[in-house]
Amino acid sequence: MSASIQKYDVIVIGAGAAGLMCASVAGQRGRHVALLDHGGLPGRKILISGGGRCNFTNIHCEPNRFLSGNPHFAKSALALYTASHFLELVHKYNIPYHEKTLGQLFCDHSAHAILNLLLAECERGKVEHVPDAHSIRVEKNSSGFRIASARGEFQCESLVIATGGLSIPKLGATGFGYELAQQFGMSVVAPRPALVPVLLGGVEAEWTQLAGVSTLVRVSTPSAKTTFVEKLLVTHRGLSGPAILQISSYWQPGQPIHVDLAPEQSILTPLFGTRRDGAILRQALREHLPQRLAEHLANVAAPAGWSNAAIEAGERALHHWPFNPVGTEGFAKAEVTTGGIDTRHLQAKTMEARDIPGLFFIGEVVDVTGHLGGFNFQWAWSSAVAAGRAV
Known part of the structure; x- marks a missing residue:
């Protein structure tokens, strides 16, 4: 292996809600974590959500508020890390919030508060953020995974894919996560625009x-x-x-x-x-x-x-x-993407691929889609914590 290859315990690809959360959890467990993203700024979708105030969870977050080819899949992660758990973080950072309607919780002021919370948690975990890491290629090897990118080459034991779906391409959405899953022989439920006019x-x-x-x-x-x-x-x-x-x-x-x-x-x-x-x-x-x-x-x-x-x-x-x-109105106006990585390939309690040890998929890239009203953010937090505690 070349000496120029940067080695980590865990690499998370995708610096959105799920990726930031997972990286912070893994880092605070003492894992050496790098967070790669093809964009320059983390959490761009967080900042535009909820009209700029981020509907960060819903107090009525039950599994029946989610669509999936396997309606039972989300139960384990949602039970592991609930809306109340995320609220503990919100209180820890003294973020004022309110219930708008139907259990939807929004920041009183700006979505930046949630992004800053996640960045602070990543800092606590000594997570290394690697922006502009586009043109990513992944290979499995005897030591885990080798990742080549525009920011250099990396090696890790555990790889977490948190690249989201196809919604809002102007913010950088791509099909990378689906393509990677298919590269490793996993099937993908056809993605469709969801929460869309x-x-x-x-x-x-x-x-x-x-x-x-x-x-x-x-x-x-x-x-x-x-x-x-x-x-x-x-x-x-x-x-x-x-x-x-x-x-x-x-x-x-x-x-x-x-x-x-x-x-x-x-x-x-x-x-x-x-x-x-x-x-x-x-x-x-x-x-x-x-x-x-x-x-x-x-x-x-x-x-x-x-x-x-x-x-x-x-x-x-x-x-x-x-x-x-x-x-x-298509993916350009869709808030989220329904469909994604077929949950039959994943372990519900950890989000790890059944046939590829060390490979995890979390958040919107998975075939779990929440209703409008904070449910998709809660799925991001819950699936991220499940993986972050397992890597």
């Missing part, structure tokens, strides 16, 4: 004239066993808002998204009176929905005639309105 086309494109309208809805899609009650937002290109972002992770091309426009409410009851006409319809819709949305529905969803049966059918339609997206 959807696009409307054809006749449904008329809805985009309501851009800016937001309302509370319940959404569902045939491939999801769950529904979400949150806000929907009409955009210039289609639909967004928390409800749509949530259901987008489950939505499959060709499927409809069904929207209950007024959950738990009866909208058209006034039409069962003696007067049944468009004016009463508009008034009934305005009592429950934003005015622009009410006007649109008055034009496109008026009962076919004013019989009791027609009104009842109109009521049902408003609670099961189908949209047929022509696609999504």
Whole structure:
């Protein structure tokens, strides 16, 4: 081996949330750790998350809030390192935070507080950060792994891949983690954009004239066993808002998204009176929905005639309105990537590859995707700690 090769106990590739956390845990265990990243700055995705305030976890973090080919896989890591554990770190660094809604915890001020916490924890572990380490190539050898990069050559006993998914390529997202897994004979569940706005086309494109309208809805899609009650937002290109972002992770091309426009409410009851006409319809819709949305529905969803049966059918339609997206905004606007390293190749308690000792995969690169609201950060922390204690 060349004397120029830099030797470490552990090398973590990817300086995002999971990579920083794992490096800090391993370093504080006394392991000699290097953190390689193809970019110049760590934690770029952390800084833009949560509107710049970082929705760093969720107090209702249960395994059923995650999508995976194996819905049980995430249980071990999530039990090992919970939201309460990460909150202990937040309190240790005196970071003020608040619950926004539905258990979502945000920094009061800036996401920089979470990044600074992680950097401080890495410093405690004497982690060596190696930025701009692009053009990475990995080989397995008798001593572990040999890594060649633009910043030189490295050797390690344990290698952790924390390179994330394909979402937000402008921040440097690549398919490196998937390619490396395949290099070692591991399969990858096809990556798809998740937590992403959807696009409307054809006749449904008329809805985009309501851009800016937001309302509370319940959404569902045939491939999801769950529904979400949150806000929907009409955009210039289609639909967004928390409800749509949530259901987008489950939505499959060709499927409809069904929207209950007024959950738990009866909208058209006034039409069962003696007067049944468009004016009463508009008034009934305005009592429950934003005015622009009410006007649109008055034009496109008026009962076919004013019989009791027609009104009842109109009521049902408003609670099961189908949209047929022509696609999504893609990885450029997706908050996360669903799919990834097939969990059948990994040990749930340590995140180590079953057939390649010393090789670990953590965070978004794995086929575990959380709901909107801090769950993906918690998966980053939990999977990182599982690996960091095992390397």
